[in-house]
Amino acid sequence: MRLSQEQLDHFQREGWLFLPELFTPEEVAVMKREAEAIYEQHRPEIWREKNGAPRTAFAAHLYNEAFRLLGAHPRMIEPIEQVFGEPVYMHQFKINAKSAFTGEVWQWHQDYGTWKRDDGMPEPRAMNIAVFLDEVFPFNGPLLLVPRSQEAGDLEAGHDLQTTSYPLWTLDNETVTKLVEKGGIVAATGKPGGMLMFHGNLVHGSAGNITPFPRKIVYLTLNAVSNHIRQPTRPEFIAHRDFAPIRPVADDALARYARQGLPLAAE
Template sequence: MTELADRYPTRLGAPGRWVERSDPTVWGAIETPELAGFETEGFAAVEDLLTPAEVAEFSAEIGRLAADPDLADDDRLIIEKSSRRVRSIFEVHKLSAAVSDLVRETRIAGLARQVLGSPVYLHQTRINYMPGFRGTGFYWHSDFETWHAEDGMPAPRAVSLSIALTDNYPVNGSLMVMPGSHRSFVGCQGTTPAENYRESLREQEIGVPTQSDIAELAARHGIVQFTGRAGSALLFDSNIMHGSSDNITPFPRSNIFLVFNSVENTLVDPFAAPAPRPTYIAARDFTAV
């Protein structure tokens, strides 16, 4: 594969360093009013992206997948360490015809095309489940750090769209982001073990910033939380620092998670891992949707 200069070094076995982003945040032309602040904030909330009827349809669909016995031994199904319940199901657009149709709609993929300024393909799709009482959160991280290190994504020219299928409250582990943190790439300490994804998808330990880095980012940018009713969505930059806390409430939380990458930013060899992750986690079919 093509070798590119590494402009965002990480996992070099030494303390990580910060790199001010040299790439744009918005590569195209913003047309949707809700995305007006994306350049500055690095994220945007879109209310009522799905109708109540669609929320009901997709909720039933993800319930069907979680209970599907044919997926019980499938590597795409990730189980919580503590509760032993389903945490995520990857490559969901290939497992569900309804999701496959949804991701191609202009109201979905069109949001990514506005920001990225090009045709886009699906780098990753999954369902995230956070059950009530014992749902485990995601520690602070930048997705791009992992996608760069372990998948070979050259630049942060990708966005994630998290579509809520349940109401997001401040108390049930809803996503937290640091507005503006997408402009700084925070390199992480340590090296990447072989097949690190087998553990990191259940609980990430490699590729997370230090507590001092998190504290400095929070002091600079603050923290906001994505809350809202089912059917709302959050579009966010691949490099924004984000995380979620555990859910000890009775209110479960679930979402469809779609990652769109520019067809002009396709994967090369990993920048800081011995081998690429499986294609159900990081697609290498770059066909535009």
């Protein structure tokens, strides 16, 4: 799968691109079921909100077959290799949840700020991919993007260890205000199966979810192989050390897995 010139131009200008319903209902259904089964497990890769609701399941591609196939799917790998002009490896894989009524806030931040400070990533040549497993509405904690904010480069940030259960290098209100005055804010909404890709320096965040509508999103960070991390400080299940290029599976691999009716999740 390759992006059109128009799509490439949009990404380079705005810092993000949304591909609606890239994955089929059949593919989404098996991922959604297995994500819910994973959240029931008790393992160090699964982090929870302060109230116990699931927040993030890291490295699910290493212990679940459906997400292994997703992590090597050509509909994600090929467009990113097209943008970077070289092979990519998996820097991070996580399934984020905003549970109904309980999903907490993610403060404004740039992901490259964390990759650089905590993992020793040389340049922002890693791409975020987000695959929607539930419908993301304007009101159930969608990802909020500041278009064109990637042009500001790597911004000064503070280490927030208090606001949520997940530590972030966050931006101050004045910085965000100035960026929003230039680029505005876009809510990344869409139906299950949609895929969002956005630049590592794009400023983004999300509000809490106070609605009855949960939203689960699979996030993958695909890094150019030449840009592999140099000084990781976080656990390997958060910042991976396997820098081998991803070899894409067949385009129908996830659909075939869904039809087999295999066990939902590895124990």
